Amino acid sequence: MVMSRPVIGITCYVEPAKFTVWDMTTALLPYMYVEHIARAGGQPVIIPPAGVPAELAGRLDGLIIAGGGDIDPARYGSRPHEQTGYIRKFRDEAEFGLMRAALDHGLPFLGICRGLQVLNVELGGTLQQHLPDVAGHTGHSPAPGTFGRVPVRLSPSLAKIYGDDELTPAHYHHQAIDRLADGLEITARSDDGTIEAVEVTGLPFALAVQWHPEADEDGPLFDALVTAAGRVG
Numbered sequence: 669m670v671m672s673r674p675v676i677g678i679t680c681y682v683e684p685a686k687f688t689v690w691d692m693t694t695a696l697l698p699y700m701y702v703e704h705i706a707r708a709g710g711q712p713v714i715i716p717p718a719g720v721p722a723e724l725a726g727r728l729d730g731l732i733i734a735g736g737g738d739i740d741p742a743r744y745g746s747r748p749h750e751q752t753g754y755i756r757k758f759r760d761e762a763e764f765g766l767m768r769a770a771l772d773h774g775l776p777f778l779g780i781c782r783g784l785q786v787l788n789v790e791l792g793g794t795l796q797q798h799l800p801d802v803a804g805h806t807g808h809s810p811a812p813g814t815f816g817r818v819p820v821r822l823s824p825s826l827a828k829i830y831g832d833d834e835l836t837p838a839h840y841h842h843q844a845i846d847r848l849a850d851g852l853e854i855t856a857r858s859d860d861g862t863i864e865a866v867e868v869t870g871l872p873f874a875l876a877v878q879w880h881p882e883a884d885e886d887g888p889l890f891d892a893l894v895t896a897a898g899r900v901g
């Protein structure tokens with residue numbers, strides 16, 4: 669069967685979960701991600717951190733590295749802050765491999781929250797491990813299980829996708845880019861200076877945001893990813 673919809677791989681969490689009659693380790697992804705990709709005309713495929721996901725890069729039309737727990741700080745030469753948590757080394761292993769393969773293949777890519785951090789660290793950057801230490805307890809890191817709203821200012825390339833140069837998207841992150849990796853261009857910041865979005869220079873579509881676009885009804889970033897994936901696929 670020939671797929672007419674661009675196939676968009678989306679990485680996922682592996683966590684203990686309760687569902688129907690079960691209480692067990694589960695591959696999880698908020699359903700908003702897959703709804704946005706399907707609505708945008710893509711075919712979502714959830715990628716668990718098992719096997720060697722990097723081998724999928726040549727078989728996908730596009731990729732999302734989704735939100736999740738903190739990256740092992742050893743990957744960027746640091747020791748864990750006391751607030752660094754939910755480290756899943758097996759997920760790091762899978763997603764860093766997939767990220768590298770996606771960059772090598774020029775696969776259209778959207779990083780979301782943790783996905784932005786994976787991109788920056790893969791390219792040699794570092795993370796601020798607990799943003800409240802430098803930016804205070806702002807809307808970046810609201811109460812667990814809720815999204816905060818933080819205004820961000822967009823560069824022209826991202827403003828073109830959103831049709832506006834300012835927005836107030838949903839946030840839930842306690843880490844952020846500290847040292848920006850070579851090869852990344854900043855495409856959005858919040859007023860406190862936090863880097864909110866980046867893109868890889870020289871690739872047709874490789875961008876990442878610190879916020880959670882899946883939490884909003886409109887999904888221009890998902891539309892743009894599926895469109896870019898359709899051009900390549």
Ligand SMILES: NCCCC(=O)O
Pocket residue numbers: 736737738739781782785840841842843844
């Ligand atoms: N560090 C993982 C992404 C979410 C957060 O910064 O809290």
